[in-house]
Amino acid sequence: xxxxxxxxxxxxxxxxxxxxxxxxxxxxxxxxxxxxxxxxxxxxxxxxxxxxxxxxxxxxxxxxxxxxxxxxxxxxxxxxxxxxxxxxxxxxxxxxxxxxxxxxxxxxxxxxxxxxxxxxxxxxxxxxxxxxxxxxxxxxxxxxxxxxxxxxxxxxxxxxxxxxxxxxxxxxxxxxxxxxxxxxxxxxxxxxxxxxxxxxxxxxxxxxxxxxxxxxxxxxxxxxxxxxxxxxxxxxxxxxxxxxxxxxxxxxxxxxxxxxxxxxxxxxxxxxxxxxxxxxxxxxxxxxxxxxxxxxxxxxxxxxxxxxxxxxxxxxxxxxxxxxxxxxxxxxxxxxxxxxxxxxxxxxxxxxxxxxxxxxxxxxxxx
Numbered sequence: 001x002x003x004x005x006x007x008x009x010x011x012x013x014x015x016x017x018x019x020x021x022x023x024x025x026x027x028x029x030x031x032x033x034x035x036x037x038x039x040x041x042x043x044x045x046x047x048x049x050x051x052x053x054x055x056x057x058x059x060x061x062x063x064x065x066x067x068x069x070x071x072x073x074x075x076x077x078x079x080x081x082x083x084x085x086x087x088x089x090x091x092x093x094x095x096x097x098x099x100x101x102x103x104x105x106x107x108x109x110x111x112x113x114x115x116x117x118x119x120x121x122x123x124x125x126x127x128x129x130x131x132x133x134x135x136x137x138x139x140x141x142x143x144x145x146x147x148x149x150x151x152x153x154x155x156x157x158x159x160x161x162x163x164x165x166x167x168x169x170x171x172x173x174x175x176x177x178x179x180x181x182x183x184x185x186x187x188x189x190x191x192x193x194x195x196x197x198x199x200x201x202x203x204x205x206x207x208x209x210x211x212x213x214x215x216x217x218x219x220x221x222x223x224x225x226x227x228x229x230x231x232x233x234x235x236x237x238x239x240x241x242x243x244x245x246x247x248x249x250x251x252x253x254x255x256x257x258x259x260x261x262x263x264x265x266x267x268x269x270x271x272x273x274x275x276x277x278x279x280x281x282x283x284x285x286x287x288x289x290x291x292x293x294x295x296x297x298x299x300x301x302x303x304x305x306x307x308x309x310x311x312x313x314x315x316x317x318x319x320x321x322x323x324x325x326x327x328x329x330x331x332x333x334x335x336x337x338x339x340x341x342x343x344x345x346x347x348x349x350x351x352x353x354x355x356x357x358x359x360x361x362x363x364x365x366x367x
Contacts, residue, residue, distance in 0.1 A: 008089040015083045022050055022078040025091065032091050033100065033132060035125050036166035037079045038215050040267060040274055042175060045077035046167050049129065051099050052078045055088035075099060101133045107164050109138040110145055111218075118162075118219050123232040125217035126164060143189065153201050155282045156213045156223050160192045163220040169193050169212035176275055181206035210281035214265045214274070225285065226254070229261040239266055242280040243339045246365035247271055249280055260284045320356060329357025338365035 015024035035047040055071030250269035254262035265274035296312035334352035
């Protein structure tokens, strides 16, 4: 693919044809602030935070036969504007910074300023931009949203009072999961994401995969199980593989005080590339559930009682030997679990085939 040569912040740079200014700047190590951009989603230039000055060369012939090159300068969204030969890009001019401050000030004029108690504090794009641009308060006043936060779904909270209309959630639902459960509703000041009839998610095609929550830059969408559990800087990230099926999706567990409090996407994993389903995203509570077994149980006199591992294993071995001796190996079935390691699953099927003499072997993660 041919390379495009252009100038950015006074430096000569190259990028592949079709690349956006944002992609080229990122590759060159130049940071352009964004709000609606996400690398896993198609860009739409909704927020205008990434506006940069673009100079397009224009050659004019003079009367004496010489030529003169001037530049037609305008503000363009870096996330959607393609690079072109010989253009000049300036990322932090006074005009670009003024527009970014203006956008942030407008958003803050109708945004709850509860940063002291907001769960997204420290992991909020709007907060980061306000800090970066030195916006301490909004000079604008007017009507404010008062959306209800009541949502009976058990997985995540929708607080559209904190929505910045970046449309990342809609793009994630449409382009990652392909469900199209939500879209942008209304116009102007009352624009917001929602279902077809602006009802509950349970009454829509939503599969609760949680990808909309993952890409939300504020706390407009937030997992209910994670609320009030810890600040972002208190949470340790551990990459793991989902135990629910055989696809092998990987994600990051958020750990605080040896407890799992959230699941976030890991975009570098080959199996799913950051995508999760409802089980992987929200089904981690079994790990620390109070009903989880911590010791073997043996049924005596019609009820389960705790036993030692030696007692339990001896009982199981005797029962399996009796069944095989009386009815043959085909009378035995082996069902393994995704919550075991690969090595444990391999050993269990080997036990079934070689020792118990059965081929009735299955796995809960078989797709």
